[in-house]
Amino acid sequence: MNTPALLLSLALLGAVPPYPPPKVVPYSEALKSDSGSVVAIDSAISELRLNTPAGLVIYKVPPSFPVLDATGKSAGTVSGLRAGQRVRVYYVVENGAQIQELILE
Secondary structure, X not given: OOHHHHHXXXXXXXXXXXXXXXXXXXXXXXXXXXXXXXXXXXXXXXEEEEEEOOEEEEEEOOOOOEEEOOOOOEXXXXXXXXXXXXXXXXXXXXXXXXXXXXXXX
């Protein structure tokens, strides 16, 4: 589904996200989103650290988790991210911030 159609269907359902919609995962009220610059990836403990407008945030994500480009196509995995890259994450808070989708900006 393309972005305008997704936004229209979400609007009709009364569930418009307060951020750009995810490419793959379905929107829910539990889904949250942040964007920022990659600070570090710690593969040993499956953590991604981002510098966001709110400050440093640590997200739980395995190093093999897929990364998408702006069109929603595969762009590698979390282990391939480098410090300074800009990303948008979609996550749920469940024993920490668990990433559901990660997109390069």
